[in-house]
Amino acid sequence: MARQSETEKSLCNCTALRKATRRVSQLYDSALEPCGLRTTQRSILMQIARSGRPPPLGELAEALVMDRGALTHTLKPLQRDRLIEIRIDPEDRRNRLVALTAAGRKKIAESTALWKRAQAGFETAFGVAKSAALREALEFVVSEDFVAAFNRRSDAKHA
Amino acid sequence: MARQSETEKSLCNCTALRKATRRVSQLYDSALEPCGLRTTQRSILMQIARSGRPPPLGELAEALVMDRGALTHTLKPLQRDRLIEIRIDPEDRRNRLVALTAAGRKKIAESTALWKRAQAGFETAFGVAKSAALREALEFVVSEDFVAAFNRRSDAKHA
DNA sequence: GACGATTACTTGCATATGCACACATATCAT
DNA sequence: ATGATATGTGTGCATATGCAAGTAATCGTC
Numbered sequence: 001m002a003r004q005s006e007t008e009k010s011l012c013n014c015t016a017l018r019k020a021t022r023r024v025s026q027l028y029d030s031a032l033e034p035c036g037l038r039t040t041q042r043s044i045l046m047q048i049a050r051s052g053r054p055p056p057l058g059e060l061a062e063a064l065v066m067d068r069g070a071l072t073h074t075l076k077p078l079q080r081d082r083l084i085e086i087r088i089d090p091e092d093r094r095n096r097l098v099a100l101t102a103a104g105r106k107k108i109a110e111s112t113a114l115w116k117r118a119q120a121g122f123e124t125a126f127g128v129a130k131s132a133a134l135r136e137a138l139e140f141v142v143s144e145d146f147v148a149a150f151n152r153r154s155d156a157k158h159a
Numbered sequence: 160m161a162r163q164s165e166t167e168k169s170l171c172n173c174t175a176l177r178k179a180t181r182r183v184s185q186l187y188d189s190a191l192e193p194c195g196l197r198t199t200q201r202s203i204l205m206q207i208a209r210s211g212r213p214p215p216l217g218e219l220a221e222a223l224v225m226d227r228g229a230l231t232h233t234l235k236p237l238q239r240d241r242l243i244e245i246r247i248d249p250e251d252r253r254n255r256l257v258a259l260t261a262a263g264r265k266k267i268a269e270s271t272a273l274w275k276r277a278q279a280g281f282e283t284a285f286g287v288a289k290s291a292a293l294r295e296a297l298e299f300v301v302s303e304d305f306v307a308a309f310n311r312r313s314d315a316k317h318a
Numbered sequence: 319g320a321c322g323a324t325t326a327c328t329t330g331c332a333t334a335t336g337c338a339c340a341c342a343t344a345t346c347a348t
Numbered sequence: 349a350t351g352a353t354a355t356g357t358g359t360g361c362a363t364a365t366g367c368a369a370g371t372a373a374t375c376g377t378c
Contacts (some may be wrong), residue, residue: 008209009298012198012204012278013183013278013282013285014186014187014202014277014281015198016294017176017297018180018184018199018299018364020298020301021176021180022175022177022225023305025299025366027310028173028344038334040333046169057357058356064185065181067337068356069337069359070335070337071337071357092343092356093343094342094343094355094357095356118173121311124312125312130296131172134171134172134175135175138178139179140181141183141285143339146182147186149284150186154166161323177334180338184336185336197364199364199365216327224367225364226366228328228330228365228367229364229366231327232363232364236363253326253327254325254326255324255327305322320377321376322376323358323377325373326371326373326374328371331368332366334363335364336361336367337362339359340357340360342355344354344356345352345353348351
């Protein structure tokens, strides 16, 4: 008797992603808790480390698929805890270079064992191969190609 | 010459999810912008509608894979804008029943055309079948089975 | 029928994010 | 040089979330 809308599950891809992210973030954050880092914070520190040099804020934001302003805010706690340092680029004084401190590197090391446990939990539960496939799918969603295709379709707006 | 950690991509499933969610949320929110709802807000209204009756806050939070406290906060703007109403359950005065108002239903209707465009953009870019598969994968990640399996593995803690 | 345990929320505090607007610095055409 | 532009950030405001501690209402039990 119930109308369809009252019983069917949500088909929204965005909602599905947000739900899953809430759940998984809770699990990873819980695992990381002993080291005092959140997943987001660790991902920022790791991205800086992977850059091999202190990246300008904009580049870091882009790598993290994050708004510049949002990143500025998010860096505050890390800066306060002396895990990172923000310097003005002498080459171009508009740039802010985000650098890991010694404490930052140490914190990464400290968090890695905890992260591995969470990651192992995920891969055990979801499957190693399926996890890799999922990451690949999500990477595509984040790519320029995806965004372009998305907009090409929905730009059938009223522009 | 670069150390591996400086060049390899992140393998963190949680980070991958968060990145993708940021991107996709931006796209959907942008599409929904004309109606004044965010994806999260729309997903809340839709979940209430699907319930078929005003659900207690806790049940709503669970359906949305969201913390109760977080949901309480998130409902504030919707309540302020009179899209929902929160009533005390006469059957059990501890419960808060979250009900759609007429304006809420109207807002859902208003947002649906916009949502469909965003959803179509996603499905065009990612593929209809792959989208369905992705949602299914994400649904599993959200399930109790997944959480149980995740914890079984990572509970090799020091408890 | 009062007391302790349980359940359902609310609040306060902190981080996570995005957007629009204000600022500073760099570039470039004239 | 100089003003118009372009670029890279910082800030303020609003929503999104989670957790811990406090509060209210219910229940089970003696």
